[in-house]
Amino acid sequence: MTAGETGRGLLELTRPVNVVAASVLTFIGAFVAGGVTEEPVAVAAAVGATALAVGAGNAINDYFDREIDRINRPERAIPRGAVSPRGALAFSIVLFAGAVVLALTLPPLAIAIATVNLLALIAYTEFFKGLPGLGNALVAYLVGSTFLFGAAAVEEIGPAVVLFVLAAVATLTREIIKDVEDIEGDREEGLNTLPIAIGERRALVVAAVLLVVAVLASPVPFLRGYFGVPYLLVVAPADAVMLFAAYESFDDPTASQSRLKYGMFLAALAFIVGRGALEVPGL
Numbered sequence: 001m002t003a004g005e006t007g008r009g010l011l012e013l014t015r016p017v018n019v020v021a022a023s024v025l026t027f028i029g030a031f032v033a034g035g036v037t038e039e040p041v042a043v044a045a046a047v048g049a050t051a052l053a054v055g056a057g058n059a060i061n062d063y064f065d066r067e068i069d070r071i072n073r074p075e076r077a078i079p080r081g082a083v084s085p086r087g088a089l090a091f092s093i094v095l096f097a098g099a100v101v102l103a104l105t106l107p108p109l110a111i112a113i114a115t116v117n118l119l120a121l122i123a124y125t126e127f128f129k130g131l132p133g134l135g136n137a138l139v140a141y142l143v144g145s146t147f148l149f150g151a152a153a154v155e156e157i158g159p160a161v162v163l164f165v166l167a168a169v170a171t172l173t174r175e176i177i178k179d180v181e182d183i184e185g186d187r188e189e190g191l192n193t194l195p196i197a198i199g200e201r202r203a204l205v206v207a208a209v210l211l212v213v214a215v216l217a218s219p220v221p222f223l224r225g226y227f228g229v230p231y232l233l234v235v236a237p238a239d240a241v242m243l244f245a246a247y248e249s250f251d252d253p254t255a256s257q258s259r260l261k262y263g264m265f266l267a268a269l270a271f272i273v274g275r276g277a278l279e280v281p282g283l
């Protein structure tokens with residue numbers, strides 16, 4: 001294995017797309033709270049802590065999942081031999097340490113959120129992933145919490161709570177669909193995920209109902225005055241993509257979970273556009 005292949009493997013372990021996306025969510029939390037210009041250093045520290053924590057969480061997840069991934073995802077860095085399990089664990093520990101250092105520079109509520117999240121990231125795979133729905137709910141909380149974390153960094157949590165709920169419910173939907181996709185490997189490993197516990201179709205119905213609830217609630221940030229009218233113009237197509245993905249999940253969970261992720265990214269853009277529109281007179 002060359003140094004370049006190992007380096008690429010380590011980068012891959014972090015799931016850089018998720019690292020960037022989660023970091024953007026933390027920024028949005030601070031942006032919606034109106035604190036980016038007043039507290040740029042705190043916002044940068046919160047975004048950095050999120051990036052390092054998500055990278056660490058993904059790396060330690062692949063370390064703990066290395067046997068499942070030999071079945072479900074043999075192309076991943078550890079099963080294909082690009083990174084050793086011990087190397088992945090050491091890399092994760094370094095990233096976790098960096099997240100702690102940055103989080104400790106933040107206000108008490110942000111430190112509290114980071115403490116819960118870092119412990120949850122370490123505990124997720126070993127203790128929660130195999131519990132029907134609980135593992136999914138923990139990942140959903142983690143994703144939604146990024147908005148709270150960014151808002152807590154600038155000490156104005158209010159508007160982020162609605163975004164927390166929307167992101168958590170949409171992520172819960174996607175996590176359930178991902179478990180349907182991974183059901184064979186999870187079953188081999190003795191994990192009692194929701195699709196294994198209640199059946200694939202029932203799990204997909206639960207996922208679809210959750211998403212419909214989130215979509216119906218998606219106008220709330222506009223109704224509460226957190227976002228301007230342009231928010232509705234961007235969240236509407238995002239809602240349509242996510243609803244189609246939920247419908248698609250019954251036939252093709254792989255395509256569905258991927259499309260759902262893009263719909264959620266578009267919804268995150270709607271949050272940025274919606275809050276930015278309030279700064280533009282007349283919008």
Ligand SMILES: CC(C)=CCC/C(C)=C/CC/C(C)=C/CC/C(C)=C/COC[C@H](O)COP(=O)(O)O
Nearest residue numbers: 018021022143166167170214215218264265267268
């Ligand atoms: C209805 C409505 C308006 C919903 C809002 C949806 C929203 C803004 C969701 C945020 C989701 C998002 C952009 C998450 C960031 C990416 C991330 C950290 C995902 C969580 O990763 C866990 C996942 O299981 C990893 O698997 P994979 O993504 O396949 O690598």
Ligand SMILES: CC(C)=CCC/C(C)=C/CC/C(C)=C/CC/C(C)=C/COP(=O)(O)OP(=O)(O)O
Nearest residue numbers: 022050053054057058061114117142143146149
């Ligand atoms: C704000 C702070 C301090 C932290 C943010 C924490 C966040 C946003 C975490 C995002 C969610 C995350 C990275 C969870 C880690 C565990 C993980 C990758 C769960 C999904 O993995 P599996 O259920 O094993 O499925 P796959 O590995 O096939 O994706």
Ligand SMILES: [Mg+2]
Nearest residue numbers: 061062065069
């Ligand atoms: Mg995994």
